[in-house]
Amino acid sequence: MQTIVLIGFMGAGKTTIGKLLADKTGVHFTDLDQYIEKQAGKTIKDIFKDSGEAEFRRLESAALKDLLSRGGIISTGGGVVENKKNVEEMLMHAFVIYLHADFETLYERIKQDTARPLASLDKELLQKRYTNRLPLYNQAHARIDTADQSEEQSVELVLSELNNA
């Protein structure tokens, strides 16, 4: 199976759907955020706190390269598209699927989770990031809307995109 990369904003379901998709297909799954934490030996929250967002982005780009060379199903972090080279590499080496949802739906999903350093930003600032990233996510090969879907329905939509690809 071709390498599959899931992109989208925080709370879009990249990790959740990636895992379910892997269970269903038997394809190896890796989550980019979890891989970075394992490599760094600390949480993303602590990487942001100790070294700042720029250092996190550097680790993220290096980790993405590793995972693309291994293949399988890869769920990314919400900000991976902020680096143009990351986008180019994902599009070149994988079938990239954008998991979309409107901002309010995503905000409801993530607002109480303290593990995401950027989710604790002021709501307006977070919405600005969301709006700025939309055209970046829309560069994906395919897009599905997860807002009014159950997790299982989202997985089925991803599978049908893969069958149509």
Ligand SMILES: Nc1ncnc2c1ncn2[C@@H]1O[C@H](COP(=O)(O)OP(=O)(O)OP(=O)(O)O)[C@@H](O)[C@H]1O
């Ligand atoms: N249709 C759906 N598809 C995916 N997730 C959903 C759906 N409906 C509700 N959820 C919930 O939304 C949350 C999505 O969180 P998840 O950690 O998978 O997002 P993520 O895209 O990996 O975020 P991050 O960029 O921070 O890693 C989970 O709690 C999941 O149960």
Ligand SMILES: O=C(O)C1=C[C@@H](O)[C@@H](O)[C@H](O)C1
């Ligand atoms: O949207 C983002 O910039 C982020 C999303 C998360 O997946 C993590 O990669 C980190 O918290 C940053």
Ligand SMILES: [Mg+2]
């Ligand atoms: Mg995730």
